[in-house]
Amino acid sequence: xxxxxxxxxxxxxxxxxxxxxxxxxxxxxxxxxxxxxxxxxxxxxxxxxxxxxxxxxxxxxxxxxxxxxxxxxxxxxxxxxxxxxxxxxxxxxxxxxxxxxxxxxxxxxxxxxxxxxxxxxxxxxxxxxxxxxxxxxxxxxxxxxxxxxxxxxxxxxxxxxxxxxxxxxxxxxxxxxxxxxxxxxxxxxxxxxxxxxxxxxxxxxxxxxxxxxxxxxxxxxxxxxxxxxxxxxxxxxxxxxxxxxxxxxxxxxxxxxxxxxxxxxxxxxxxxxxxxxxxxxxxxxxxxxxxxxx
Numbered sequence: 405x406x407x408x409x410x411x412x413x414x415x416x417x418x419x420x421x422x423x424x425x426x427x428x429x430x431x432x433x434x435x436x437x438x439x440x441x442x443x444x445x446x447x448x449x450x451x452x453x454x455x456x457x458x459x460x461x462x463x464x465x466x467x468x469x470x471x472x473x474x475x476x477x478x479x480x481x482x483x484x485x486x487x488x489x490x491x492x493x494x495x496x497x498x499x500x501x502x503x504x505x506x507x508x509x510x511x512x513x514x515x516x517x518x519x520x521x522x523x524x525x526x527x528x529x530x531x532x533x534x535x536x537x538x539x540x541x542x543x544x545x546x547x548x549x550x551x552x553x554x555x556x557x558x559x560x561x562x563x564x565x566x567x568x569x570x571x572x573x574x575x576x577x578x579x580x581x582x583x584x585x586x587x588x589x590x591x592x593x594x595x596x597x598x599x600x601x602x603x604x605x606x607x608x609x610x611x612x613x614x615x616x617x618x619x620x621x622x623x624x625x626x627x628x629x630x631x632x633x634x635x636x637x638x639x640x641x642x643x644x645x646x647x648x649x650x651x652x653x654x655x656x657x658x659x660x661x662x663x664x665x666x667x668x669x670x671x672x673x674x675x676x677x678x679x680x681x682x683x684x685x686x687x688x689x690x691x692x693x694x695x696x697x698x
Contacts, residue, residue, distance in 0.1 A: 408502040409602055416501065417457040428644050429457055435643050436505075438525040438552075440513055440543060442493045444460060445559060446531030447478030448632035452642050453529070456502045456640060461497065463523055464509035467491040476559075476625040490694035512605060518546050520535075527639055530556035535619045537582065544569060544576035553642045557635035558595075559627025561604030563659030566634045568642070570651045579652045579673035589687070590617045593674050600649055600668040603659040611693045630660060644693070655682060 413433060420429055435458050435611075439450050442465040450463060469491050473480035479492040492512055494521045496647050497504055512519050513532075521543070522528065528547050532540050557566040569576055576581075578590055580597045581592045596602065608614070613622045641647035650656060658665045670676040674683065 413503045432457045434457040435526045436524045438462040439529045442489045442532040445631045447654045449529050452636040454497050458500045460505040461649050462507040466512040476628045495632040557631040558598045559631045562626040562661035564631035565599035565657040566657040573651045581674040591616050597674050601657045601666040
């Protein structure tokens with residue numbers, strides 16, 4: 405149990421005031437964010453939002469912490485290896501805000517409990533595993549039906565690529581255009597869709613580290629933390645209805661390694677000629693790498 409002695413929400417989050425008004429901070433205290441997955445970006449998203457004063461979360465994860473998580477996951481420490489990610493992160497969130505209201509879903513998200521996951525949510529923060537495309541599509545579709553904005557920011561090398569989907573804007577399905585493709589191609593289309601400029605390809609030093617058939621992609625803490633900053637900034641703007649929010653088919657990709665910020669605009673999403681070329685190019689590159697590995 406978190407220690408509540410001496411805790412005051414107003415005092416704990418008083419350093420946010422100036423960037424938020426007192427009325428806006430009070431509004432954030434009453435907001436609920438649904439976070440799907442607490443591993444890489446999910447854990448950092450949740451902790452960042454909690455420190456911004458979000459007072460209510462619905463969180464879910466099926467996994468336990470393991471040693472390979474130490475390089476990037478917010479809740480991964482030697483002391484938490486083997487612990488359920490959901491339990492460890494719930495404890496961390498309550499340590500930041502002892503008054504926090506958490507709805508825990510230990511069995512993950514499935515077609516039968518999507519409504520429970522999104523119940524009362526003001527925003528969905530996408531952080532499902534990159535390979536969990538089927539349930540991700542269902543969650544985004546239900547968000548659209550329920551009028552819930554959704555934010556996704558993926559760690560790409562030492563940068564982050566960001567997209568948001570507004571209920572009145574372009575849909576996830578229209579943007580990514582996944583129907584009719586094999587699973588590996590769907591994953592590749594998702595990556596290319598999230599990261600249209602694909603800046604990270606310029607400094608990947610070992611292409612063998614990417615194997616979509618084995619569900620293996622490299623990731624760094626740098627990309628994770630940058631993703632949290634970008635995603636949570638836009639989450640706050642959506643929750644407070646202030647500031648310019650880029651929504652699909654617009655996005656952005658900031659790469660700290662390349663010192664570049666690229667704003668992207670892809671009308672028709674993955675059906676855009678630029679996207680079709682990038683999909684073909686990366687697919688061909690990965691096929692070449694796989695052939696050389698044999």
